[in-house]
Amino acid sequence: MxxxxxxxxxxxxxxxxxxxxxxxxxxxxxxxxxxxxxxxxxxxxxxxxxxxxxxxxxxxxxxxxxxxxxxxxxxxxxxxxxxxxxxxxxxxxxxxxxxxxxxxxxxxxxxxxxxxxxxxxxxxxxxxxxxxxxxxxxxxxxxxxxxxxxxxxxxxxxxxSLMDAVTAMSGSGPAYVFHLLEAFSAAGVAAGLPEDLAMTLAKQTVFGAAKLALASGADPAVLREQVTSAHGTTAAALSVLMNPEVGLAVLFRRAVEAARHRSLELGAE
CATH class of the missing domain: 3.40.50.720 (NAD(P)-binding Rossmann-like Domain)
Structure with a gap:
């Protein structure tokens, strides 16, 4: 026992x-x-x-x-x-x-x-x-x-030494996803959707996409390309999200680095 x-x-x-x-x-x-x-x-x-x-x-x-x-x-x-x-x-x-x-x-x-x-x-x-x-x-x-x-x-x-980066990514990461859901849903409301429907769409879309990424084992870039038609609606949205100066990748790098730095500080206190 x-x-x-x-x-x-x-x-x-x-x-x-x-x-x-x-x-x-x-x-x-x-x-x-x-x-x-x-x-x-x-x-x-x-x-x-x-x-x-x-x-x-x-x-x-x-x-x-x-x-x-x-x-x-x-x-x-x-x-x-x-x-x-x-x-x-x-x-x-x-x-x-x-x-x-x-x-x-x-x-x-x-x-x-x-x-x-x-x-x-x-x-x-x-x-x-x-x-x-x-x-x-x-x-x-x-x-x-x-x-x-x-x-x-x-x-x-x-x-x-990688544990601070782990903390910044998966340890703190659920909060990033929850905020993503908030922002995603709010964008739907701004586009005219009722609040409850917008939140349901945000939650299920994030859940389904993550589950597909896990189940398929495919590179997320490949999955993204499969959804994106040239000159279509997804391409229009991605032109904003993938902006090299202010897009999502830039924000995530900054967010993860801020969390990693704080993890280092906690270890030193």
Whole structure:
């Protein structure tokens, strides 16, 4: 039986917990200082506590998952040493906090897997990118994969310096898509459509296009060209969206770089 301790049951922590709670061969305990969040964790079947010091004295965690705000990671990792064995696994989903940053509080024993999930994990459609410490064994990676696969697609990278770019893209990315839906829908309203219809068209169009891109495996540029007739309506719209100076590609590069820079700052704070 694998004992998992989740520290932090906010939006991301609870999204993972709600998916994990039914997994066979696992027990889940939660540490959450916020009473309402603690009660929410208990409502799905987890044992929830106010602090690590309140855990049962015989609780020994095989895995500790840190899902706190970045500023609280150091304390959470340090507290976890009381319940995580030397050969245990420490996982973190906090933005910007490096493996070395956690190592100074975790000690030399535990393997560390730094992860960046995103909010579609709440419906099992997340994207999770992980980087493992040098002492992580294949069994540690497999255990992390088994937990994280329950909330979406999982990829491992070896170069941890890429995690800030991952954070900027898939970690923050759902917000970009939500804003795209807002702007897309508002454009439809400006063109004369009722608000509810415009939003439905925006949501289903984005969903369907993304699903087609995943299912087909084709280069999105090829799919775009297949929709675009010369001198047609799509070409007219793309002439605006693909403007080399102020188009969508320029905005996305600026947005992702701003998020990547902030991730670097968080890691340094």
């Amino acid at each position: 694998t004992q998992v301790l989740l520290i932090g049951a906010g939006n991301m922590g609870f999204a993972m917990l709600r998916t994990w709670i039914g997994m066979e061969g696992h027990r889940f305990a939660v540490v959450e200082v916020n009473e309402s969040l603690r009660q929410r964790a208990e409502s799905v079947g987890a044992q929830a506590y106010d602090a690590v010091s309140d855990l049962p004295v015989d609780l020994a965690a095989n895995v500790v998952v840190i899902a706190t705000k970045p500023q609280a990671v150091a304390d959470a990792v340090a507290d976890s040493r009381a319940v995580l064995g030397q050969d245990g696994l420490l996982m973190s989903v906090a933005a910007g906090i490096t493996i070395d940053g956690m190592r100074q509080y975790a000690g030399e024993g535990p393997a560390i897997v730094r992860c960046m999930p995103n909010t579609p994990a709440a419906i099992g459609e997340g994207m999770v990118v992980c980087c493992a410490s040098a002492n992580a064994r294949s069994s540690d990676r497999a255990l992390a994969l088994s937990l994280l696969s329950a909330i979406g697609r999982v990829a491992f990278i070896e170069n941890e």
